[in-house]
Amino acid sequence: MTAAPPDKETDPGMTTRTRLVRTLRTAATVLLPLALAMSAAGTVQAAVPAPASGAARTLPADVRNACAAVPAGQARCLAQIRTDVSGGLGVRGPRAAAGAADTALPDGYGPADLRSAYDLPATGGADQTVALVDAYDDPTAEADLAVYRATYGLPACTTGNGCFRKVDQDGAASPLPQSAGTSGWATETALDLDMVSAACPQCHILLVEADEPTEQDLAHAVDSAAALGATEVSNSYGATEHNGDAAIAGSYSHPGVAVVASSGDSGYGVPSAPAVYPGVVAVGGTSLTPADNARGWQETAWIGAGSGCSAWFAKPAWQQDTDCPGRTVADVSAVADPQTGLAVYNTTGATAGWLVVGGTSASSPFIAGVIALAGNPSAFPDASRFYSAEAAPGLNDVVAGSNGNCAGDYLCTGAEGYDGPTGNGTPNGLSAF
Template structure:
């Protein structure tokens, strides 16, 4: 919502907007005082309150995690994104702001990620990482500029040829409708490419809807664009008997394609289960006093398990799944050890009131620096490591890491659900479902 400035002393008032803003302020104040236990005799229409809450991001009853609200849950034939906001409730149960206002306190920074995965001294200069998402983020380029400026990363703009945003047909216009949840996803993806591969160019392809058919058109556009060496997909949906008919859209020789394994714990989503992608699971990443300087465990929300429809690839040899097993590799995804992201696309106009409305679920979007996780973080990280490696001419599917396991950090603890304690949901030495073969230790496995 754009603000209208009223000249000082003017008697002209835009009454409909004033009434709307008054109702919005009243709703925010009511909710704040209710949370602190103070009774407030302001009548809010139940239907209006229900409408506001129904448009808010989805909160998990078991963990308090809040996803980006990208069509959750996804309906048949549609996809949802896999970004998760950090749980912002304090020990007393009160909410703290969704925005920190600081690039140094919102979560892991580019220097942290490059340290954790031993990516120092690598450069993907001249190579392009493509991001496929649904809907439009109108602030994508300006928010990307703010993120890169905050961390001293080189400029990446349309003007200097580093950044391009196109629709699913590869055209600069018309772009899809804006969506607050998908805008957060887009900001996350762009920022993770920037953090992992600061020298890479970035192509953002926006599908016109969350329908799989539109996303497949965007996928083909991304993979066929000159200079693209990897494509990240931070979205997915439940498997059904139609998924194998779409797999060919991920089969692009010489282009590494990654897909998030999901954020709902043990269980499989597609396209992570496609044999033509590198399925990326998730970890909890913490600083440590060991020789690496970091330690990782399986993130409880990472997806994993056995596909019900996709055939077993020849390069997978685990015995617990007769068909395709998820995941292949992993990277940080736990929102409680999350990454810093900058996003300003919202429907409350910015400022203190906007922050309050966002944290109470009365408005949508974000208003600056947020700490986020989800396997939406890990997928663009791995796509960017592929770009850093510069080896994708050899890639036709997700097999390459399986023959280069010595260049991965083996994750051996943590679980994402109940599967009888087997490797399918429990991290163990060697291959396991939640973390795959492990996380990058340099670029040698990619």
């Protein structure tokens, strides 16, 4: 499945920047095994040199991060909110451009759009429980979810009918953490709930709320989700990969449970944890727009989708790309671009009502829902299934777009076969899942 990039070493037009990128990768090939060995002994002082990814990505003027930057040791939620579209009903953006006639629905893509784009059935997954791990308490989570599902004609998912359950990081119904308030985590929680609902309307949903967005609290919440019987666990947050991640990675690997995580929203560079962990399905992001083709849709790599080459985790045997000596992010992908974003309903926080939200925070819970819809979580102790020849027909290969500057390499450029921003592609029905 893996498409190796063209060899640029003999290209007389190769730029100085290209030579630098290739030199750094060569250095990484030599240094990574040493770094991994030293990491096991707890003596690593410095990571493999980071890829040359250019300046930090600047958000478009009409997009903002739901959650602010965080200190070391904490993870940031990865939802991104459109600031020019909120609060009303109607059709603007991609669906309007495609001539959508239904003006009674909120702005942004809804469940029917996503089922159409990814050729998904409307039923399935009734025996699955998708856990969503977030920080702080969203006090209006169940009520807001009810509005979203009623708006799109999805079956009710409530505490009363046994579909919805909310617990703290220990798995208890109380005491719940402090309210998310204006931190942005309530928007993240609403996005997670709505995307699982869009992908798998019949799935049960378990919301596990960590006390704080520390790496330890979030990892503990994942352990609790697995202990409570979750079949899929989605994690829409991330922190820059660092020494010490190996001590946390075990919490993101549970037999029979598919654990997925957002690849990050900062484009090509140092990978995001927990997406980089070996037992996690790393979910990248695309821009999704209607098209006049057989599928009816087209996708390109989203400029913000996280991708990169691990300096701390060895390349798994099932990952065969050639320019990264460590674990490469991402594995699979779905829509994430807030410019082609998703309709979300949330009433806790600084902005209340209908929002258009994106980020790989959207693609992670959506992919968790697709895995649940297929009903085969035990096939995902890691992401190896997506790298098999059998999975290829069930994935839309994304061959255009870029998320940074890597001299045109597949690590930051949509390409035939595997590429960093979109992995092996997006769902094309359920056969790959």
